[in-house]
Amino acid sequence: MNDFLTLMKPELVITFIIFLLLFIKIGKGMKNESLLPLVQMLLLLNFISGFFFNKPGSLFGDMFYTTPLVALQKNILSLGVYLISLLCADWLKKTAHMPEFFILMLSGLLGMFLLISSGNLLIFYLALELASIPVAAMANFDLEKKRSSEGAMKMILSSAFSSGILLFGISLIYGATGTISFSELSHQLNGSPLQVLAFVFLIAAFAFKLSVVPFHLWTADVYEGSPIATTSFLSVVSKGAIAFIFIAALYKVFQPLQETWYWMLVALSVITMIIGNLFALRQQNIKRFLAFSSIAQVGFILVGISSNDASGLSSVVYFVLIYVFSNLAAFGAAAVISEQTGKENIDDYKGLYRTNPFLSWIMVLALFSLAGIPPTAGFFGKLFLLTSGSVRGNFWFIIIAGLNMVISLYYYLRVVRAIFMDKNENPVEKIHVSSTVKLGMIICAAGIVVTGLIGKLYDYIQSLI
Amino acid sequence: MNLLLLIATPLLTALAVLLCRNKEQVKWTSLAGSFAQLGISFLLLFAYNAERAAGNTAQMLFEESYKLLSSPNINFHFGVDGISVAMILLTSFVLVAGVLVSWNVEKMTKEFYFLLVLLALGAYGFFISLDLFILFFFLEVSVIPKYLLIGIWGSGKKEYSANKLALMLMGGSALILVGILVLYFNAGNTFDITQLSQSGISGHLQKIIFPLLFLGFGVFTALFPLHTWVPDGHSSAPTAGSMFLAGISMKLGGYGCLRVATYLLPEGAKEYANIIIILSAIAILYGAFATMMQKDLKYINAYSSVSHVGFSLLGIGMLTQTAITGALMQMVSHGVMTALFFAVIGMIYDRTHTRQVNEMGGLMKVMPFTMTVFFIVGLCSLGLPGLSGFVAEMTVFMGSWENAGTFYRIATIAACMSIVVTAVYILRAIGNVAMGPHPLPVSASREGNNRLSDAKWNEKLAAIILLAGILAIGIVPEWLNNLLRPAAEVIMNRIGVK
Numbered sequence: 001m002n003d004f005l006t007l008m009k010p011e012l013v014i015t016f017i018i019f020l021l022l023f024i025k026i027g028k029g030m031k032n033e034s035l036l037p038l039v040q041m042l043l044l045l046n047f048i049s050g051f052f053f054n055k056p057g058s059l060f061g062d063m064f065y066t067t068p069l070v071a072l073q074k075n076i077l078s079l080g081v082y083l084i085s086l087l088c089a090d091w092l093k094k095t096a097h098m099p100e101f102f103i104l105m106l107s108g109l110l111g112m113f114l115l116i117s118s119g120n121l122l123i124f125y126l127a128l129e130l131a132s133i134p135v136a137a138m139a140n141f142d143l144e145k146k147r148s149s150e151g152a153m154k155m156i157l158s159s160a161f162s163s164g165i166l167l168f169g170i171s172l173i174y175g176a177t178g179t180i181s182f183s184e185l186s187h188q189l190n191g192s193p194l195q196v197l198a199f200v201f202l203i204a205a206f207a208f209k210l211s212v213v214p215f216h217l218w219t220a221d222v223y224e225g226s227p228i229a230t231t232s233f234l235s236v237v238s239k240g241a242i243a244f245i246f247i248a249a250l251y252k253v254f255q256p257l258q259e260t261w262y263w264m265l266v267a268l269s270v271i272t273m274i275i276g277n278l279f280a281l282r283q284q285n286i287k288r289f290l291a292f293s294s295i296a297q298v299g300f301i302l303v304g305i306s307s308n309d310a311s312g313l314s315s316v317v318y319f320v321l322i323y324v325f326s327n328l329a330a331f332g333a334a335a336v337i338s339e340q341t342g343k344e345n346i347d348d349y350k351g352l353y354r355t356n357p358f359l360s361w362i363m364v365l366a367l368f369s370l371a372g373i374p375p376t377a378g379f380f381g382k383l384f385l386l387t388s389g390s391v392r393g394n395f396w397f398i399i400i401a402g403l404n405m406v407i408s409l410y411y412y413l414r415v416v417r418a419i420f421m422d423k424n425e426n427p428v429e430k431i432h433v434s435s436t437v438k439l440g441m442i443i444c445a446a447g448i449v450v451t452g453l454i455g456k457l458y459d460y461i462q463s464l465i
Numbered sequence: 466m467n468l469l470l471l472i473a474t475p476l477l478t479a480l481a482v483l484l485c486r487n488k489e490q491v492k493w494t495s496l497a498g499s500f501a502q503l504g505i506s507f508l509l510l511f512a513y514n515a516e517r518a519a520g521n522t523a524q525m526l527f528e529e530s531y532k533l534l535s536s537p538n539i540n541f542h543f544g545v546d547g548i549s550v551a552m553i554l555l556t557s558f559v560l561v562a563g564v565l566v567s568w569n570v571e572k573m574t575k576e577f578y579f580l581l582v583l584l585a586l587g588a589y590g591f592f593i594s595l596d597l598f599i600l601f602f603f604l605e606v607s608v609i610p611k612y613l614l615i616g617i618w619g620s621g622k623k624e625y626s627a628n629k630l631a632l633m634l635m636g637g638s639a640l641i642l643v644g645i646l647v648l649y650f651n652a653g654n655t656f657d658i659t660q661l662s663q664s665g666i667s668g669h670l671q672k673i674i675f676p677l678l679f680l681g682f683g684v685f686t687a688l689f690p691l692h693t694w695v696p697d698g699h700s701s702a703p704t705a706g707s708m709f710l711a712g713i714s715m716k717l718g719g720y721g722c723l724r725v726a727t728y729l730l731p732e733g734a735k736e737y738a739n740i741i742i743i744l745s746a747i748a749i750l751y752g753a754f755a756t757m758m759q760k761d762l763k764y765i766n767a768y769s770s771v772s773h774v775g776f777s778l779l780g781i782g783m784l785t786q787t788a789i790t791g792a793l794m795q796m797v798s799h800g801v802m803t804a805l806f807f808a809v810i811g812m813i814y815d816r817t818h819t820r821q822v823n824e825m826g827g828l829m830k831v832m833p834f835t836m837t838v839f840f841i842v843g844l845c846s847l848g849l850p851g852l853s854g855f856v857a858e859m860t861v862f863m864g865s866w867e868n869a870g871t872f873y874r875i876a877t878i879a880a881c882m883s884i885v886v887t888a889v890y891i892l893r894a895i896g897n898v899a900m901g902p903h904p905l906p907v908s909a910s911r912e913g914n915n916r917l918s919d920a921k922w923n924e925k926l927a928a929i930i931l932l933a934g935i936l937a938i939g940i941v942p943e944w945l946n947n948l949l950r951p952a953a954e955v956i957m958n959r960i961g962v963k
Contacts, residue, residue, distance in 0.1 A: 311536065373635075374605045383598075383642070387537050390646045398646060402639030409635050413612065413628060421616045421624055455533035462536060 050075035086440030087332030088229035112241035151225025162208030169201025223291035273299030304385035311388035325447035329366035351427030377452035563705035565927035626701035637684025644677035675733025685718025689748035699767035704811025712804035741782030748775035788864025798853035853938035
């Protein structure tokens with residue numbers, strides 16, 4: 001019982017918050033203005049509580065396991081959710097159904113927690129569903145907008161499709177090995193054709209969720225249609241969770257098949273980086289732009305994953321942490337501008353610096369971090385990914401990744417150029433940034449500037465592995 | 466002497482600039498900060514010479530190391546030898562002058578000075594780093610300031626130039642990155658230059674890594690045919706930006722080619738030396754002839770920079786001690802000279818509002834000080850004895866001549882020939898701008914030539930500081946030689962007798 005409480009602490013805390021919100025909703029109800037600070041406070045407490053009592057252990061016959069590293073991964077996701085609640089405060093206050101939004105988001109988060117902790121294909125599948133279905137509802141949250149419903153529809157269909165593929169893969173694996181437990185699976189795998197086929201189905205399902213090319217087609221439309229709070233949850237928290245479980249599955253369970261998946265990852269990574277970057281070049285809408293940029297970023301994450309050793313794991317965790325700061329800062333700035341002026345196009349950002357220097361610096365800092373230029377943390381993140389990717393000595397792969405960094409710089413600079421250099425008669429008017437949002441942005445900016453220069457942090461992540 | 470001062474001072478200056486309330490404060494803060502950095506660089510020079518005089522023969526002095534990460538193994542490892550000291554001195558000279566000539570930047574003054582100081586920070590950090598990762602970090606730090614300086618405060622097709630520069634430099638960085646990663650994993654998991662120089666990297670591997678690193682740094686230092694960002698970037702940048710780009714940023718590349726590529730990979734350097742010589746000879750001649758065709762003063766100096774930097778690369782490619790010393794001298798000399806050149810062009814442009822040579826004339830009468838400086842720097846560029854250019858180029862030629870082979874002789878003679886071309890374009894430009902009866906610059910201020918004012922105090926001070934540098938190298942080159950030659954010897958010892 002005691003174990004149950006400590007080992008499942010993150011899940012229990014989230015469940016508690018969900019029920020609390022549910023009671024508030026069906027009870028007397030609260031105004032958004034007073035409820036939002038409460039929720040933010042709870043999410044902050046959730047994040048802080050994630051630092052304590054992190055013992056390794058497993059429950060329910062190895063169906064659920066946790067280690068300090070898993071706890072850290074969960075905490076990174078909690079941090080992301082907390083930041084979203086700060087950055088999208090303007091939009092959240094205005095929505096008619098704010099408690100529901102948080103209930104859905106936290107249910108998704110709960111699914112992701114279980115996903116990272118899963119030690120069994122069954123739990124893994126259930127948790128994945130719990131992590132994706134609420135997100136589809138969240139995508140539909142701009143109720144009056146047609147695009148939002150369209151996005152939600154695409155999301156639920158593609159997600160159902162990928163779940164189907166995943167289930168098929170799982171059943172094939174069960175047929176081939178006779179087990180669905182992760183720890184037993186790794187002993188049963190021997191690379192027979194049937195196992196490889198099942199594995200390909202699994203990879204395809206992961207690729208869907210991570211929006212790896214060629215399974216990325218839903219991404220841009222869903223990102224564009226959804227409210228920015230949902231988009232940032234999808235692109236940061238959801239992707240981070242899938243990346244964590246993907247790497248755990250590959251390193252722990254499918255280790256015997258590593259020769260097979262190494263080349264699969266290389267191919268997927270190269271094509272993802274190139275396609276993501278090339279499509280991002282021409283985007284006008286900032287959300288679509290960030291969608292393709294996040295596709296390209298996943299390509300880089302795959303570079304790190306391909307290393308198949310401890311450095312791959314630590315560099316991916318580190319990168320996701322930095323990615324939380326950078327991407328959320330970019331989405332946060334875009335959210336404020338879109339919420340107050342309705343402008344979402346890169347051309348609308350022309351001359352932004354003259355009227356909104358604070359927002360401009362946040363945006364530019366975030367974009368440089370995404371592009372991987374020092375002194376931002378993104379530089380270190382990308383570099384560690386590339387360093388671990390080159391462990392196997394496949395330097396052509398690294399050269400391709402390096403050149404992709406150049407291409408990506410080109411389109412990130414497009415936005416910088418619009419903000420700082422292009423002239424505009426009617427720039428976006430002066431926007432009042434509320435103190436909550438400002439706090440969120442400053443946390444992100446501090447994270448972007450400081451994370452890279454604190455070597456201890458990366459050492460700490462490595463010490464957990 | 467604590468080398469961290471060289472990073473802390475610009476950092477503090479940059480932060481202080483951010484806190485300033487108005488433009489006057491911003492200017493004086495950055496001026497004070499840059500003079501402090503100049504003072505520190507001089508202190509470093511004296512401290513370095515004192516250590517050497519006291520018989521300290523360690524390769525690197527004032528070494529310090531702080532651990533950043535254990536895996537990958539990254540340390541903040543700092544240290545200087547003669548080359549770094551000379552480069553640091555150059556950086557602080559150019560920074561002071563750059564701050565002074567930007568005195569009348571009206572648009573976003575605070576941001577301008579902030580980025581300028583940040584640029585210097587990157588350069589200092591680069592020159593004192595002995596850890597390849599940290600070196601690469603500082604090399605990259607300067608990309609954002611360069612991009613923004615050109616894009617926001619530049620002129621002409623500035624967005625295009627800024628983009629081109631950022632992307633080409635980033636491409637170069639990608640090659641460097643791959644190069645240092647290959648080194649890291651094949652030479653005992655270390656980024657440390659001193660450790661790498663002791664680990665035996667196989668000749669085969671050196672021949673693979675060398676082109677990556679040399680081409681990567683070559684982009685920064687305008688190695689032909691990767692020089693195409695130079696003319697656009699230099700001519701679109703604001704005055705201080707051009708001074709920095711040509712005076713320091715290009716030297717980052719040269720320093721990297723020598724310290725990282727050539728020093729760490731001697732076998733690779735020998736393998737590709739001939740190609741470097743051919744490329745740099747082409748750059749020297751091509752740069753010189755391309756300059757002849759230019760009519761815009763900034764383009765003239767930008768293309769002539771390609772030609773002059775070619776001498777440095779030629780010296781590196783020749784792989785003799787004298788040639789490498791000459792290459793380093795050329796880097797320092799060209800840095801000071803080209804910074805002054807751009808400063809003077811900026812002064813002319815501020816007054817006449819044109820940079821077209823054929824629209825100007827007779828400026829000697831109305832701007833005697835500016836034009837005198839223009840004269841001197843022009844003569845320095847074409848290699849007049851007594852000025853820095855002569856000393857540096859002469860050393861490179863002598864070093865090159867030590868290689869007795871028809872191929873080397875032809876390359877050396879071809880490079881020498883460029884001096885004639887240099888004389889043609891420099892004298893023509895000076896003649897057109899300073900002399901002659903030309904009445905009114907076409908697009909100049911309405912009042913005409915007679916109302917054009919001469920340099921103000923800040924511009925005079927900037928020019929005098931840089932002129933002092935040129936003369937100090939030109940008249941008594943001994944101190945610079947003493948600084949560079951031992952360091953070049955260390956590199957040569959590693960390369961071995963050819």
